[in-house]
Amino acid sequence: MDNKLDRLQSKLGHQFQKEELLVRAITHRSAGSKHNERLEFLGDSILSMVIAEALFCRFPDVSEGDMSRMRATLVREKTLAELAREFELGDYLILGPGELKSGGFRRESILADAVEAIIGAIYMDCQMDRTRDLLLSWYAERLEQIRPGVEQKDPKTRLQELLQGQRKPLPTYVVLKVKGEAHNQEFTVQCEVEGLPTEIIGIGSSRRKAEQSAAERALERLL
Amino acid sequence: MDNKLDRLQSKLGHQFQKEELLVRAITHRSAGSKHNERLEFLGDSILSMVIAEALFCRFPDVSEGDMSRMRATLVREKTLAELAREFELGDYLILGPGELKSGGFRRESILADAVEAIIGAIYMDCQMDRTRDLLLSWYAERLEQIRPGVEQKDPKTRLQELLQGQRKPLPTYVVLKVKGEAHNQEFTVQCEVEGLPTEIIGIGSSRRKAEQSAAERALERLL
Structure with a gap:
């Protein structure tokens, strides 16, 4: 020990x-x-x-x-x-x-x-x-690395603002899969963004978390 | 200066x-x-x-x-x-x-x-x-003076528990008056407790705050 x-x-x-x-x-x-x-x-x-x-x-x-x-x-x-x-x-x-x-x-x-x-x-x-x-x-x-302002917004908000700035349609989020029991679920969500391949996937313990995770991945591809 | x-x-x-x-x-x-x-x-x-x-x-x-x-x-x-x-x-x-x-x-x-x-x-x-x-x-x-436990409970909870301990009926709260515009209201609430005169009044910027204030005054009389 x-x-x-x-x-x-x-x-x-x-x-x-x-x-x-x-x-x-x-x-x-x-x-x-x-x-x-x-x-x-x-x-x-x-x-x-x-x-x-x-x-x-x-x-x-x-x-x-x-x-x-x-x-x-x-x-x-x-x-x-x-x-x-x-x-x-x-x-x-x-x-x-x-x-x-x-x-x-x-x-x-x-x-x-x-x-x-x-x-x-x-x-x-x-x-x-x-x-x-x-x-x-x-x-x-x-x-x-930290900066005031933009970095503190959550990924979904940042993604939305980025796309709005480029006059593109808003992303859509689709729940692909939910597994596990009620208190211990895992959500798989796909984020669809115009001009990006459709396999952008986020996984999380809630729908919201899975969406945020997918949005983060979309941002990584776009930025 | x-x-x-x-x-x-x-x-x-x-x-x-x-x-x-x-x-x-x-x-x-x-x-x-x-x-x-x-x-x-x-x-x-x-x-x-x-x-x-x-x-x-x-x-x-x-x-x-x-x-x-x-x-x-x-x-x-x-x-x-x-x-x-x-x-x-x-x-x-x-x-x-x-x-x-x-x-x-x-x-x-x-x-x-x-x-x-x-x-x-x-x-x-x-x-x-x-x-x-x-x-x-x-x-x-x-x-x-501070002690763990009871002092941290809000006045309404303390009043309720006090009355329950004395096997008395629970207090009732009645909104007597609301004045001011939507974003700047003032609530006047009366707290009725068995055995106490009825003029126990609380004022606050929300119904909840006014009730807490009234409960606090009731406690002051009872303790």
């Missing part, structure tokens, strides 16, 4: 003085009472603050609305789950038997929550300045 | 090195383009984080849900407006002519936003440790 934790700490870029904090941060509530939800609460607020400050300094002329949208993009579940995958966090999560069986180590919400909990744990381990530096290093590329 | 700003700084407990930050923080958007909304965005996130940390340390055994509810109570508009009134912030706000005429210096949302902006300004003036200490001093009594 210790060796494994060392690998995770090296990926995170932080060697814990109190390793029990890290263990707690990667323990999902399904695995027992010493789970990571309190640390997640703390870490969420620290991340929000550090990102707010970074955006405030980086974009001196941008409105609070745009800062707020950029922050939402940077701290949303999807982004945190991406970070988790960069850390290969799924390999380290401590899950209860039910979550283990159902693949909880791949679930975006569990991964994202664990990243927030790790942030809380790092903060408890070494206070603000070090935590801020570390978070800024995790986010360096994303902060470099 | 300077003398006036000194009085405000002494009430806040912070002498600004860069006084222009304070001026910006008390400038409402109605007064011009150098307004306080960016600082408000920053201050909001700092306050959330400092309160999260304080609750995390103060209540080592409380769930994230309870911490989250306590924080919501401590950082909501109503609480921030109370702080603003303790600082007599309304006397210092810089408002545009329209807001001045319509009494903007008394409006809770404007007062609360300015408190958040002042927190952002203090942070920009002196960084985290000092800002945290100051916020904890502003909140000392409220943090001392």
Whole structure:
């Protein structure tokens, strides 16, 4: 276990003085009472603050609305789950038997929550300045790339606006397939755009998510 | 002006090195383009984080849900407006002519936003440790008094539970009056509780708010 934790700490870029904090941060509530939800609460607020400050300094002329949208993009579940995958966090999560069986180590919400909990744990381990530096290093590329305005719109909106700007017809979305039981469905949606081949497919746990995913792929082809 | 700003700084407990930050923080958007909304965005996130940390340390055994509810109570508009009134912030706000005429210096949302902006300004003036200490001093009594659980429930829920506990009939709410135009209405609601005189009135910008306000007054009489 210790060796494994060392690998995770090296990926995170932080060697814990109190390793029990890290263990707690990667323990999902399904695995027992010493789970990571309190640390997640703390870490969420620290991340929000550090990102707010970074955006405030980086974009001196941008409105609070745009800062707020950029922050939402940077701290949303999807982004945190991406970070988790960069850390290969799924390999380290401590899950209860039910979550283990159902693949909880791949679930975006569990991964994202664990990243927030790790942030809380790092903060408890070494206070603000070090935590801020570390978070800024995790986010360096994303902060470099983010821009106020357009990027914060969702893919369907962006696709629609792009096509409107080119005076093309709006895209249509067709549900091709729904599989799975009611609480665990998978939607397959096709996005049809004039001038693009018709195989643009999105998959997601809701119709809306599948459509967004398809729109994102359409945008990739068009931009 | 300077003398006036000194009085405000002494009430806040912070002498600004860069006084222009304070001026910006008390400038409402109605007064011009150098307004306080960016600082408000920053201050909001700092306050959330400092309160999260304080609750995390103060209540080592409380769930994230309870911490989250306590924080919501401590950082909501109503609480921030109370702080603003303790600082007599309304006397210092810089408002545009329209807001001045319509009494903007008394409006809770404007007062609360300015408190958040002042927190952002203090942070920009002196960084985290000092800002945290100051916020904890502003909140000392409220943090001392807050408890997980019951206080976080809204007044209508608390009133209902109180009456149920006494095996009394549930309260009824009657809208007595609605005035104003669609986007700016004022509701007057009466709350009828067995054993209490019938003049318990709440006023609010929505029916729900007016009912909550009436329930709060009923609770004050009953507790």
